[in-house]
Amino acid sequence: MAERILVVDDEKEIADLVELYLKNDGYEVSKCASVAEALDCVAREELSLAVLDVMLPDGSGFSLCQEIRREHLFPIIMLTAKVEDMDKIMGLTLGADDYITKPFNPLELVARVKTQLRRYTRYNLAHPADSRQEFDFAGLTVCRExxxxxxxxxxxxxxxxxxxxxxxxxxxxxxxxxxEELFEAVWKEKYLDSNNTVMAHIARLREKMGEPSRKPKFIKTVWGVGYTIE
Incomplete structure (x- = not known):
């Protein structure tokens, strides 16, 4: 069965263009033009990924992303006309997996959709060869299988x-x-200067772990260098 992609954008031309390119690659598409329509669609349909515009007539794509994340883990890509880093960080911190800035090349969006779906599929597959790979320390247990x-x-x-x-x-x-190493290992892409993606996801991880940002117990920041887990 074809994977179904949710596209939320109140600009009909953009939504239609994204739908055309996704369908050409074999995906099914559900289009919505508002937060309310999107939440109804999420509740009714089995979705594989969502593409959310930030600016919607009845609310923010960021708040929609947050609502979806309360119950669903499928990948979310944000579409934004804003280029400020704080907008990107906000989206990623609320649970988005990627973002793309308007105007965009539809082929790039399709490529990012494929990347996120591959990662999500791999996430849901068992890894028999790694069945004994597990970390367990100080109350934190992480099982790869x-x-x-x-x-x-x-x-x-x-x-x-x-x-x-x-x-x-x-x-x-x-x-x-x-x-840089963490980004390239996880995202499988070349790290670019001033890339705040890792920082945003680390912040989200700490939030889920109930860690204080100033003195976290597990994931420590070594300023100017990177991160370490203790």
Whole structure:
């Protein structure tokens, strides 16, 4: 069965263009023009990924992203006409997996959709060869086979990217992992200067772990270098 993509944008021309390119690649598409329509669609349909515009007539794409994340872990890509880093960080911190700035090349959007779906599919597959790979220390348990993480017995609802970040830090426990290395290992893309994507996801991870940003117990920031887990 074809994977279904939710496209939320009140600009009909953009929504139609995105739909055309996604359908050409074999995806099914559900289009919505408002937050209310999108939430109704999320409740009714089995979705594989969502593409959300930031500016919507009845609310913000960021708030919509946050609502979706309360119950769903499928990938979310934000469409934004704003280029300020804080907008991008806000979207990623609220649970988005990627963003793309308008105007955009539809082929690039389709490529990013494919990347996120590959990662999400890999996240949901078991890894029999790695069945004994697990980290368990100081109340934090991270299991690669089940892709589950618990903290003091409470399971954390992590997105695929958040799990990959935490797993990579656990694999390299005891040393500082530069932001560039972490980005390239998890996103499989070249790191560019002034890229705040890693910082935004680390902030989201700490929030889910109930960690204070100033003195976190697990994921430590080594300013000017990167991150380490203790």
């Amino acid at each position: 089940s892709r589950k993480c618990t903290l003091y017995g409470r399971e954390l609802a992590l997105t695929p990217i958040e799990f990959d970040i935490l797993w990579y830090l656990c694999e390299h426990r005891g040393r500082v992992v530069p932001s």
